Amino acid sequence: MGLHTRIDSAVERAIALGQGGAAPARLASALHYACTPGGARIRPTILVSVAMACGDDRPGLADAAAAALELIHCASLVHDDLPCFDDAEIRRGKPAVHRAYSQPLAVLAGDSLIILAFDVLARAAHAAPERAIELIRLLARQTGMPHGICAGQGWESEDKIDLGAYHRSKTGALFIAATQMGAVAAGQEAEPWYELGARIGEAFQVADDLRDALCSQEELGKPAGQDDLHGRPNAVSLLGVDGAVKRLKDILGGAIASIPSCPGEAQLAQMVTAYADRLTPAAVKARV
């Protein structure tokens, strides 16, 4: 089974847990809608790649961690798309959840996916309760307040933004969760894997800024030019396109250098490189 199939199947199993029994049908349907089509599933792919690089001795726990992380990511997209935030019409090439269903169901779908993420980890705990508890703590830390993606969004309501904290929370947090949870699912310490996650997160932010500035809505599957529109800080406006591309390369070099010593170290470096290539917009590749 390929990595992509493994992850998609873990996510599908997780969603099915939230749909069982006599559930209200529209909300049950919204849970699935919010998480599909899967797209790249970048965060869980990094998570499982790290787990595999560390030996992956509890694959069921790594699967649960990957699914939990993706559910949290999808929940954050559903809530970020709400009219009171980005008011996005389109996500992944189809109507955003609040457009396809309703605002109440979008709020509830996000809430339900967050709760399901923690439930999935607790259900997988029997094999290794201590690891599961640490996975829950890592996921909570990178998702909620004071340091997770909720905090990242929260910074947008402040008059004075702490830009470092803002980016680390808003984009970096779930990548840090990805590398640390992958390591912990496979029985390793979380701390040495922080830097890899943080650097991949920075790279993703710069690549996202480049795509937002250079790509069309069709290429993105969501509205383009949003950073300019909302006056959000952006690497392209700060450094220019060429400066942002150089910064992206530097960060990825640092990411690879930061990989802790482990059995699958070389393969993991390859994954980061392949992932960097995938991140880079065609318009940038044509330019350099």
Place this chain on the structure above:
Amino acid sequence: MGLHTRIDSAVERAIALGQGGAAPARLASALHYACTPGGARIRPTILVSVAMACGDDRPGLADAAAAALELIHCASLVHDDLPCFDDAEIRRGKPAVHRAYSQPLAVLAGDSLIILAFDVLARAAHAAPERAIELIRLLARQTGMPHGICAGQGWESEDKIDLGAYHRSKTGALFIAATQMGAVAAGQEAEPWYELGARIGEAFQVADDLRDALCSQEELGKPAGQDDLHGRPNAVSLLGVDGAVKRLKDILGGAIASIPSCPGEAQLAQMVTAYADRLTPAAVKARV
């Protein structure tokens, strides 16, 4: 330390965990605002009362469970008050979170409180990891989909409502969580405590229907007559005031009869009776 002080202090400690470090200040403030003033803290009071009736051999875990449950309850109030749901101006006698802060901060405060609830349980796990895992599973079950309070709200978006599932999820779920989590925090089985929670939940629903129909906004600390206004099913419209009062008494009798055998059984029965008295609106007491 009295029960009320014990619970308020556990809730305050939990909120402080979400506010630490370099958090965005307004969201950090919204977390506290959403959970105070505490009011009766009925659900965590039931939880700790059950834990004490079962011996309370891990008070730190019972405290964490009580705080987690109250955070989830407060999160649900914040999201339910949003314009796309009840559009409530007032909660607990002061402006609802989205009025006092903003809609984005209300969405994020709710999300952050949900996440914090699971984090608080995971942080308390060291003393008894298996119990903590079960507490997380019980809380997730009664909060999310397919059976928890999210499902309860989700039923309001269906054309055909399963009324039993609706009430069990919308009001009953967190009372079931209260009795079951109290028992599990003290090392007992969850299952025998289901019925007590379910019956207290039913009683609460009927009492709430009576208050909604008979009390003023000032007495409630929130708008009155909401069920009529939104055409929601209500015990008073189904049974009349006297019928609803009789039903309330029957349910509470059943609740007391259902208490599992445990060292603090008699005290717990007293607590349910006192709680029933507190639940009954003055307008009803004057009437019977």
